[in-house]
Amino acid sequence: MKNMIIFGDAQNMQELENNSIQLVVTSPPYFNAPFDYPDLFESYDEFLKLIRNVARELKRVLEEGRIAAFVVDDTLIEGRKYPIVADVTKIFIEEGFKYRERIVWVKPEGYIRISKRSGVLLQHPYPMYYYPDNLQESILIFQKGDFNYKKIPQELKEESKINLQQYQQEKWYLNVWQITNVLPTNNRIEKGIAAFPEEIPYRLIKLFSYKGETVLDPFMGSGTTLKEAGSLSIY
Numbered sequence: 533m534k535n536m537i538i539f540g541d542a543q544n545m546q547e548l549e550n551n552s553i554q555l556v557v558t559s560p561p562y563f564n565a566p567f568d569y570p571d572l573f574e575s576y577d578e579f580l581k582l583i584r585n586v587a588r589e590l591k592r593v594l595e596e597g598r599i600a601a602f603v604v605d606d607t608l609i610e611g612r613k614y615p616i617v618a619d620v621t622k623i624f625i626e627e628g629f630k631y632r633e634r635i636v637w638v639k640p641e642g643y644i645r646i647s648k649r650s651g652v653l654l655q656h657p658y659p660m661y662y663y664p665d666n667l668q669e670s671i672l673i674f675q676k677g678d679f680n681y682k683k684i685p686q687e688l689k690e691e692s693k694i695n696l697q698q699y700q701q702e703k704w705y706l707n708v709w710q711i712t713n714v715l716p717t718n719n720r721i722e723k724g725i726a727a728f729p730e731e732i733p734y735r736l737i738k739l740f741s742y743k744g745e746t747v748l749d750p751f752m753g754s755g756t757t758l759k760e761a762g763s764l765s766i767y
């Protein structure tokens with residue numbers, strides 16, 4: 533097992549060779565999300581430029597047929613929603629990826645952390661006061677070309693076999709995943725970082741990579757992807 537952390541800009545991953553990565557699991561900063569990234573970007577266009585540059589780099593470093601999974605959500609700033617899910621999808625398609633799937637990640641009710649917008653209607657129980665609370669995010673699955681299933685030796689397939697009992701019981705087969713989110717902490721590593729729960733990279737690594745392969749998170753944050761990639765590689 534080898535873990536490598538590179539301090540740098542995901543828009544230029546010169547340390548990584550072309551076609552050297554088998555899976556990308558990541559979550560970019562959500563534009564200027566009020567709690568986590570207020571004023572990080574000067575404009576929405578600047579955010580979209582970052583996503584495009586990273587998409588280009590990922591197209592270069594990913595092996596043919598492989599997956600880039602992006603956890604994203606639309607961001608609400610001062611009453612206006614920014615269509616991040618739609619724009620990230622469009623950019624990845626424009627940069628030559630195949631848009632393969634959108635999985636909706638649903639968080640348990642009661643774990644809402646940003647705002648209880650639905651309270652507005654309780655105070656004003658009339659039409660036009662409807663602002664629902666947001667309980668979901670999207671896991672966008674993009675693919676670079678076609679995967680050659682014949683290239684994987686049978687022995688490696690067996691070593692990387694998916695636990696069908698877990699697949700059935702935990703309903704991995706649905707494109708709606710019910711997973712508890714990580715609430716913000718004052719922990720030194722996770723402070724100010726919108727970390728995703730370990731279950732997300734865990735499932736994606738199991739579903740889209742073979743044992744011993746290389747997983748990249750270009751927006752590493754607290755390192756949840758690395759942690760899961762590392763612990764899965766020793767099973």
Ligand SMILES: C[S@@+](CC[C@H](N)C(=O)[O-])C[C@H]1O[C@@H](n2cnc3c(N)ncnc32)[C@H](O)[C@@H]1O
Nearest residue numbers: 541542559560561726727728751753754755756
């Ligand atoms: C949403 S967080 C990722 C959280 C991560 N999935 C976790 O579980 O901790 C996005 C991260 O991207 C980092 N980031 C922002 N711009 C970046 C860039 N240009 N290159 C690399 N990382 C960047 C931010 O500092 C932040 O840590």
